Amino acid sequence: MNILVINCGSSSLKFQLIDAKSEQLIAKGLCERIGIDGSQITYTPTQGEKVETVTPMKDHTDAIRLVLGALTDEKCGVVKSLKEIGAVGHRIVHGGENFASSTLITEEVVEAIRQCNDLAPLHNPANLIGIAACRELMPDTPMVAVFDTAFHQTMPQEAYLYGIPYEYYEKYKVRRYGFHGTSHSYVSRQAAKLLGREYEELKLIVCHLGNGASVSAVREGKCVDTSMGLTPLEGLIMGTRSGDLDPAIIEFLCNKEGKSVGEILGELNKKSGVLGLSGGFSSDFRDLEEQFHKDADFAVRTMKAFAYRVAKYIGAYTAALNGVDAICFTAGLGENSGFIREKICAYLGYLGITLDPEANQKRGQDIDITTPQSRTRVLVIPTNEELAIARETYGLVK
Ligand code: AMP
Numbered sequence: 341m342n343i344l345v346i347n348c349g350s351s352s353l354k355f356q357l358i359d360a361k362s363e364q365l366i367a368k369g370l371c372e373r374i375g376i377d378g379s380q381i382t383y384t385p386t387q388g389e390k391v392e393t394v395t396p397m398k399d400h401t402d403a404i405r406l407v408l409g410a411l412t413d414e415k416c417g418v419v420k421s422l423k424e425i426g427a428v429g430h431r432i433v434h435g436g437e438n439f440a441s442s443t444l445i446t447e448e449v450v451e452a453i454r455q456c457n458d459l460a461p462l463h464n465p466a467n468l469i470g471i472a473a474c475r476e477l478m479p480d481t482p483m484v485a486v487f488d489t490a491f492h493q494t495m496p497q498e499a500y501l502y503g504i505p506y507e508y509y510e511k512y513k514v515r516r517y518g519f520h521g522t523s524h525s526y527v528s529r530q531a532a533k534l535l536g537r538e539y540e541e542l543k544l545i546v547c548h549l550g551n552g553a554s555v556s557a558v559r560e561g562k563c564v565d566t567s568m569g570l571t572p573l574e575g576l577i578m579g580t581r582s583g584d585l586d587p588a589i590i591e592f593l594c595n596k597e598g599k600s601v602g603e604i605l606g607e608l609n610k611k612s613g614v615l616g617l618s619g620g621f622s623s624d625f626r627d628l629e630e631q632f633h634k635d636a637d638f639a640v641r642t643m644k645a646f647a648y649r650v651a652k653y654i655g656a657y658t659a660a661l662n663g664v665d666a667i668c669f670t671a672g673l674g675e676n677s678g679f680i681r682e683k684i685c686a687y688l689g690y691l692g693i694t695l696d697p698e699a700n701q702k703r704g705q706d707i708d709i710t711t712p713q714s715r716t717r718v719l720v721i722p723t724n725e726e727l728a729i730a731r732e733t734y735g736l737v738k
Pocket residue numbers: 549550551552579623624625626627629671672673674676677
C-alpha cells in the first residue's frame with residue numbers, strides 16, 4: 341500500500357509517497373509560499389528528475405491539488421490514479437493530553453485537535469487545514485493523525501508538572517508535553533535493532549540535534565522525560581531558540597528595552613540560541629564549526645555553551661533512568677557532526693565512553709561510534725520522521 345505523508349506548515353507543505361511494505365520512498369516534494377506571491381512546487385520522483393514549477397497556490401487545497409496532480413501526472417507521475425494511494429498520514433504538532441498515540445481521523449478527532457490550537461497556535465491550525473484539504477480531494481481515503489507530542493505522553497507526573505500553582509495545570513493544562521516525538525520514537529526503536537536487544541529492556545537517551553533540538557529519556561520503550569515543554573522553546577540551546585532560562589529575564593528585558601512580552605518572546609524564539617549567542621553570526625552549525633576551527637571567540641563560546649547544555653541534560657537523564665545503555669544522536673547536527681558529538685561526549689567520562697574516531701566520522705547510516713571497550717554505547721541514527729509516520733499510518737489502516 342502507498343502512503344502519502346503530509347507535513348503542513350502555515351505557508352508550506354512537505355510530502356512523501358512511501359510504499360508501506362518495502363518502506364521505499366517513491367516520490368517527495370515541497371510546496372512553498374502558499375497563499376503568497378511566487379508559490380512554487382518542487383517534486384522529486386525517486387526514479388526521475390526533480391521538477392520545479394512556479395504556479396499560484398491560493399490556499400492549501402490548491403497545494404494538495406497540485407501534489408496529487410504531480411503524483412498522477414502522465415509524464416512524471418508515479419501512480420496511475422489516486423486509487424493507488426491507500427492512506428494519508430498527517431503530521432500534527434500538538435495533541436495535548438487528548439492523544440497518546442496515532443489515530444484514524446474522524447470528525448471527533450478533528451475537533452479534539454482543534455481544542456489543542458491554543459497550545460500550538462502557529463502549527464495546529466495549519467495541520468488542520470492540510471487535513472481538510474486532503475479530505476475534500478480524497479473523501480474516501482483513510483487518514484491518520486500522527487502527533488509530535490504523543491510519544492511523550494507516557495511521562496510520569498513528576499516529569500511533566502511544573503513547579504507552579506497546580507490550578508494552572510487543572511484549568512489550562514499547563515505542563516510539559518515535549519515535541520519531536522515521532523523522531524524520538526523512531527530513533528529509540530532503531531537503536532534497539534542496532535544493539536540487537538529488546539526495546540523493552542533498554543535505557544536510552546535520544547539527542548535530536550537539528551535547528552530545533554530536544555533530548556528524551558526512554559526506559560523500556562517508554563518516554564520518561566524530555567527537554568521541550570509546553571512549547572518547543574524549553575530545553576537545549578537551539579538554532580534560534582534560547583532553551584532554558586530564568587523566567588524573570590523576560591520582565592527584566594521588557595523593562596530595560598521598553599519592549600512587550602510578545603516582542604521578547606519573539607526574540608527568544610527567533611533571535612536567540614546559537615544565532616543570538618554568536619552575536620547574530622549564524623544559526624547554522626556548519627558556519628559556526630568553521631569559525632570555531634579558526635578560533636573565533638563568538639563561535640567558541642557558542643559551540644561550548646551548546647555542547648555543555650546537551651551534556652547537562654544527558655547527566656540529568658542518566659539520573660532519571662538510573663543508568664543508560666546507549667546515547668543516540670540524530671537530526672541535522674546530531675547525524676552529521678562528529679565534531680559536536682565529540683565535544684558532548686568529552687563531558688561523559690563518568691559513563692566510561694570511548695569513541696571510535698573513525699566511526700565517528702561516518703555518515704548516513706545507523707552506526708555505533710564507540711570502541712568495543714566502551715562501557716556505554718553511543719549511536720548515530722539518521723532520523724526518518726516521514727517513514728515513522730508512514731509506519732504508524734499503515735499500522736492503523738492495513
Ligand atoms: P535539521 O533541523 O534536522 O534539518 O538540522 C539542521 C541543522 O543541522 C542546521 O543547523 C545545520 O547546520 C546542521 N547540519 C547539517 N549538516 C551539518 C554538518 N555536516 N555539520 C554540522 N552541522 C550540520
